[in-house]
Amino acid sequence: MPTASDREPRVVRVVPGGPVLVEGPVEIVTPDGECVSSDRFMVAVCACRRSRNYPLCDTSHRKKVRSTDDD
Numbered sequence: 001m002p003t004a005s006d007r008e009p010r011v012v013r014v015v016p017g018g019p020v021l022v023e024g025p026v027e028i029v030t031p032d033g034e035c036v037s038s039d040r041f042m043v044a045v046c047a048c049r050r051s052r053n054y055p056l057c058d059t060s061h062r063k064k065v066r067s068t069d070d071d
């Protein structure tokens with residue numbers, strides 16, 4: 001069994017204004033302790049908290065947020 005030092009570094013890519021892309025498989029532990037598993041090759045973890053499938057990105061970050069300012 002490979003040790004931590006034998007493995008290649010896992011690539012984590014932060015998408016500006018979007019998710020954090022992590023090479024899978026992963027187990028994500030949410031702030032409330034829920035554990036979500038994904039065995040996808042690349043997993044998009046929501047960083048905006050707008051996903052209806054949190055902690056996984058559902059592309060809701062792409063939707064415009066309605067401004068409440070009176071410009």
Ligand code: FES
Binds near residue numbers: 046047061
């Ligand atoms: S980063 Fe995509 S929905 Fe939050």
